[in-house]
Amino acid sequence: METVVADVLVNIAARRVEKPFTYAVPLALREEVQRGCRVLVPFGARLEEGFVWQVRSCPQEEESNWKEINACLDLVPWFDEAALSTAQWLSRYYLCTLAEALRLFVPGKRSVRTERIYCAGEAEPEGFSLEELALWNLFKERSSWTEKGFCQQAGEDGVRILRRWCRQGLAESYWQGRRRTQEKTESLWLAQELSAEEREAALRGLERKKAQAAALQWLWEHPFIQRSQLAQSGISLGVLKALTEAGLVRREERRVYRQDSYLSEGESELEPLNAAQQQAMAAIAEGLDGKESQEFLLFGVTGSGKTRVYLEAVRKVLRSNRQAIVLVPEIGLTGQLVRRFRAVLGEHQVVVWHSRLSEGERLDAWDRIHGGQAGVIIGARSAVFAPAHRLGLVILDEEHDGAYKQEERPRYHARDVARERCRQTGAVLLLGSATPSLETYERASSQEGMLLELPERATAAPLPQVAIVDMRQELKRGNRKILSRQLQAALDAALRQQEQAIILLNRRGYATFVMCRECGHTMECPHCSVSLVYHASAKILRCHYCDYQEHVPDVCPVCSSRYIRFFGSGTQKLEEELRRNWPEARIARMDQDTVGRKHAHEDILTAFRERRYDILLGTQMVAKGHDLPFVTAVGVIAADSSLHLPDFRAAERAFSLITQAAGRAGRREKAGNVVVQTYNPEHYAVAAAQQQDFPRFCQEERSFRKALGYPPFSRLISLTIAVEEELPAQRKAAQVADILKAELPKEAADIMGPCPAPLARIQNLFRMQLFLKCRQPEVVKEVLCRLSIEGDPQITIDVDPLHVL
Numbered sequence: 001m002e003t004v005v006a007d008v009l010v011n012i013a014a015r016r017v018e019k020p021f022t023y024a025v026p027l028a029l030r031e032e033v034q035r036g037c038r039v040l041v042p043f044g045a046r047l048e049e050g051f052v053w054q055v056r057s058c059p060q061e062e063e064s065n066w067k068e069i070n071a072c073l074d075l076v077p078w079f080d081e082a083a084l085s086t087a088q089w090l091s092r093y094y095l096c097t098l099a100e101a102l103r104l105f106v107p108g109k110r111s112v113r114t115e116r117i118y119c120a121g122e123a124e125p126e127g128f129s130l131e132e133l134a135l136w137n138l139f140k141e142r143s144s145w146t147e148k149g150f151c152q153q154a155g156e157d158g159v160r161i162l163r164r165w166c167r168q169g170l171a172e173s174y175w176q177g178r179r180r181t182q183e184k185t186e187s188l189w190l191a192q193e194l195s196a197e198e199r200e201a202a203l204r205g206l207e208r209k210k211a212q213a214a215a216l217q218w219l220w221e222h223p224f225i226q227r228s229q230l231a232q233s234g235i236s237l238g239v240l241k242a243l244t245e246a247g248l249v250r251r252e253e254r255r256v257y258r259q260d261s262y263l264s265e266g267e268s269e270l271e272p273l274n275a276a277q278q279q280a281m282a283a284i285a286e287g288l289d290g291k292e293s294q295e296f297l298l299f300g301v302t303g304s305g306k307t308r309v310y311l312e313a314v315r316k317v318l319r320s321n322r323q324a325i326v327l328v329p330e331i332g333l334t335g336q337l338v339r340r341f342r343a344v345l346g347e348h349q350v351v352v353w354h355s356r357l358s359e360g361e362r363l364d365a366w367d368r369i370h371g372g373q374a375g376v377i378i379g380a381r382s383a384v385f386a387p388a389h390r391l392g393l394v395i396l397d398e399e400h401d402g403a404y405k406q407e408e409r410p411r412y413h414a415r416d417v418a419r420e421r422c423r424q425t426g427a428v429l430l431l432g433s434a435t436p437s438l439e440t441y442e443r444a445s446s447q448e449g450m451l452l453e454l455p456e457r458a459t460a461a462p463l464p465q466v467a468i469v470d471m472r473q474e475l476k477r478g479n480r481k482i483l484s485r486q487l488q489a490a491l492d493a494a495l496r497q498q499e500q501a502i503i504l505l506n507r508r509g510y511a512t513f514v515m516c517r518e519c520g521h522t523m524e525c526p527h528c529s530v531s532l533v534y535h536a537s538a539k540i541l542r543c544h545y546c547d548y549q550e551h552v553p554d555v556c557p558v559c560s561s562r563y564i565r566f567f568g569s570g571t572q573k574l575e576e577e578l579r580r581n582w583p584e585a586r587i588a589r590m591d592q593d594t595v596g597r598k599h600a601h602e603d604i605l606t607a608f609r610e611r612r613y614d615i616l617l618g619t620q621m622v623a624k625g626h627d628l629p630f631v632t633a634v635g636v637i638a639a640d641s642s643l644h645l646p647d648f649r650a651a652e653r654a655f656s657l658i659t660q661a662a663g664r665a666g667r668r669e670k671a672g673n674v675v676v677q678t679y680n681p682e683h684y685a686v687a688a689a690q691q692q693d694f695p696r697f698c699q700e701e702r703s704f705r706k707a708l709g710y711p712p713f714s715r716l717i718s719l720t721i722a723v724e725e726e727l728p729a730q731r732k733a734a735q736v737a738d739i740l741k742a743e744l745p746k747e748a749a750d751i752m753g754p755c756p757a758p759l760a761r762i763q764n765l766f767r768m769q770l771f772l773k774c775r776q777p778e779v780v781k782e783v784l785c786r787l788s789i790e791g792d793p794q795i796t797i798d799v800d801p802l803h804v805l
C-alpha cells in the first residue's frame with residue numbers, strides 16, 4: 001500500500017523552524033488530514049501543533065522513517081485556500097517564516113497545549129525506601145498522571161522522581177495535546193414528559209418537600225432552567241439534584257457562546273441614504289456584484305455618514321450570504337459602532353474581536369465565524385485574519401490610523417493584508433477616512449473609480465469654524481498659561497450654555513525636540529529636513545537619519561531668545577489649570593493612566609455622552625471618531641508638537657490629528673467652535689487643517705515627499721541592529737551597510753545610515769538603524785534573503801515602517 005505523507009509547518013516561534021517537516025499520515029487519520037488542517041505532531045521530545053501545508057502520496061524510493069501525525073484537530077480545515085495563499089504572501093512580503101504567518105490566523109497563536117502524561121510501566125520496584133514505596137503505591141492507584149497532578153501529592157520533587165522512574169522502566173511517559181481553550185457548556189435542567197395523572201402523583205409525593213414541588217411547578221411552566229439562572233429563580237442545585245434522582249427532571253449540557261457585553265442600541269431605524277451616500281453605495285454595490293476584487297476609498301469629511309454607508313454595504317453582503325470583516329483602529333472606542341451594527345443586523349449576526357477578550361470569548365468568536373453562524377466580525381487589526389470562508393467585504397474604518405500596523409514580529413499592516421485577502425477571494429476592500437493616508441490617496445487618485453467622496457456633513461450641522469492661535473503672541477502679551485485667552489473664551493461660552501467641551505493635548509513628541517517659544521524655531525537637520533532629536537544622556541541633538549550632531553544652543557539661533565527649551569506639558573498640569581479656572585465644571589481625563597481597565601475607555605465616553613461630565617480632557621484618543629452631539633467647543637493644545645518629530649510622516653499626523661479633533665465639534669444643529677494652539681501657524685499642515693482642506697495639504701505634502709523620495713514615492717525598509725555593546729553594534733551595522741552597498745543594484749534602493757536609533761539603548765541592547773529607500777522593493781527583499789539578513793537574530797527588519805523612531 002502506498003504511503004501518504006503530509007508536509008507540516010510546526011507552530012513554534014523559532015525562526016529556525018522555517019521549512020515544512022514531513023510526517024506519515026496513519027491510516028486512521030487519512031480521511032481527516034487535509035491541506036489546511038491543524039494537527040498534532042511529535043517534534044523533538046514533545047508534541048506540537050502543526051499546520052498541514054500539503055498531503056501527498058510518497059513514492060517508494062523517497063520513503064523513510066517518517067514520524068506519524070498524532071491527531072487531527074479540525075474536521076473542516078481551519079485554513080481555506082485563500083488564507084493559505086495570503087499567509088504565503090505575508091511571509092514573502094514581510095520576510096517572516098510561513099509558520100509565523102500562519103499562526104496569525106489562529107486565535108491566541110496556538111490552538112493546543114501539550115503536556116506529558118505518566119503511567120506505570122512493566123518493571124517492579126526494588127530496594128525502595130518506605131517513603132518512596134508509599135509514593136509508588138499512590139502512583140499505581142491511578143492509570144495516568146500529569147506532572148502537575150503528581151507534584152501536588154509528592155511535592156516539588158515529583159517531576160524528578162517521575163523522570164527517574166521512567167529511566168528505570170518503572171514508569172512510561174507520552175505527550176498528550178488538548179485544546180487550549182475548551183468550549184463552554186452550561187448545564188440545564190428540563191422536566192421529564194409526564195401525563196396529567198403522573199404530574200399529580202408526583203406532586204403528592206412531594207407534599208412535605210415544598211421547595212422541590214415549587215421547582216417542579218416552575219419547570220413545567222418553562223422550557224428549562226440554566227445554571228446561570230438559578231440564583232434569580234430561587235431554585236437550588238440541591239433541589240434539582242433530588243428531582244433528577246427521583247426521575248422527574250433530567251440534566252443536559254449545551255454549548256454556550258461567550259460574548260462581549262456590547263448590547264445593541266434600542267432603535268434600529270435607518271435613515272435613507274442621501275445623494276452622495278447613494279452614489280458611493282452604487283459603486284460599492286457594483287464592486288460587490290463583480291467577480292474580481294475591487295478597492296474603494298470612501299473619503300468623507302467628519303460626520304459625513306461613512307458609517308451609514310458601511311452598514312448598507314454589509315447588509316448587501318449578508319443578503320448574498322457572504323461575510324464581512326469590519327476593522328476599527330481601537331475597539332475600545334467603538335462601542336457605539338458595534339451597538340449600531342447589532343441593532344440593525346441582529347445580535348447574533350455580529351461578533352466582536354479584540355485583544356482584551358478572554359481566551360474563551362476569542363475561541364467562541366472565531367468558531368462562530370468559522371462555522372458561519374455569524375456574518376460580520378467587527379474587530380481591531382488582528383480580525384483581518386478571521387476565518388471567514390465566504391468573505392465578501394473588508395472595511396477599514398479610519399484607514400489612516402497607525403494602530404493598523406503591528407509593531408512586533410511579524411510586522412504587518414492590516415490594510416495590506418486585507419488587500420491581499422480580498423484579492424485572493426474576490427472580495428471588496430472599502431477604506432474609509434476623513435484624512436486618508438498619503439499612500440491610499442495617491443493610489444485612489446491613480447486608480448479609476450476607486451475614489452468615492454462624501455463632501456458634506458450628513459446632518460444639518462456645518463463644519464466647525466477653526467481658529468488658530470499663535471502662542472508666540474500669547475507669550476508676548478504676557479500669558480504664560482497653557483490655555484490661550486481665545487480658548488478660555490470658547491470654553492466659557494460652552495460651559496455657560498451647558499454644552500460640552502473636548503480638549504486634546506498632543507503629547508506625542510513631548511520633549512524630544514528643541515523649540516524656541518519666542519519665534520517658534522525648531523532645531524532641524526540641515527541635510528534631511530527633519531527635527532533633531534534631543535538625547536538627554538549625552539545632552540546633544542542628533543539627526544536620526546544621517547547622524548548629524550550638534551550641541552543644544554543656549555539661545556535661539558534665529559531670534560537670540562533665551563526661551564529655547566524642551567517642549568511639553570502634561571495632562572495633569574492642564575487639568576489643574578482647568579479646575580482653577582472653572583471650579584464647578586466636571587472634568588473627565590482620558591489618557592494612558594486612566595484607561596488601563598477593560599472598559600475604561602468605554603465607561604468614560606458613555607458618561608461623557610450622557611453629560612455626566614462637562615469637559616473631556618485627554619491625549620490622542622479623544623480625537624478618534626466619536627459622535628458626541630453636545631460638544632460645541634474643542635481645543636487642541638500643542639497642535640504642532642508632533643510636527644517636530646524626526647519623522648517624515650510628522651506633518652501628515654499633525655494634519656490628521658487637528659482635523660479629526662475639530663471634527664468632534666458641532667455635530668448637531670449648533671455650530672462648533674474649535675481653537676488650535678500652535679507655535680507654527682504658518683506651517684502648511686496647520687493652515688490646511690484650519691480649512692479642513694485635505695487636497696490642499698496633500699498637494700504640499702506630496703511635493704515634499706516626492707522631492708526627498710519618501711513613500712508613497714518609494715517603499716521603506718528599516719533594519720535595526722541590536723547588540724549588547726555599543727562598539728560591536730556600530731561595527732556590525734557598518735558591515736551590513738557595506739554588504740548592502742556592494743550587493744544592492746543602485747537603481748533598486750538608496751541606503752540611509754547607519755546611525756544610532758533615537759532610543760539607542762533598550763533593554764540593555766544597543767540599537768543601530770539603517771533605512772532603505774526602495775524603488776524596487778522586490779529586488780531589495782530578494783537580496784536581503786539571499787544574504788540571510790532576514791534570518792539574523794540580531795537584525796530586525798520592518799517592511800513599510802510607520803514610525804521611524
Ligand code: ADP
Nearest residue numbers: 271272273274302303304305306307308458459
Ligand atoms: P462619519 O462616520 O462619516 O464621521 P457618521 O456615520 O457618524 O459619520 O454620521 C454622522 C451623523 O450623521 C450621525 O449622527 C448619523 O446618524 C447622521 N447621518 C448619517 N447618514 C445620514 C443620512 N443619510 N440622513 C440623515 N442623517 C444621517
Ligand code: ZN
Nearest residue numbers: 525528543546
Ligand atoms: Zn540628517
Ligand code: ZN
Nearest residue numbers: 516519556559
Ligand atoms: Zn527664536
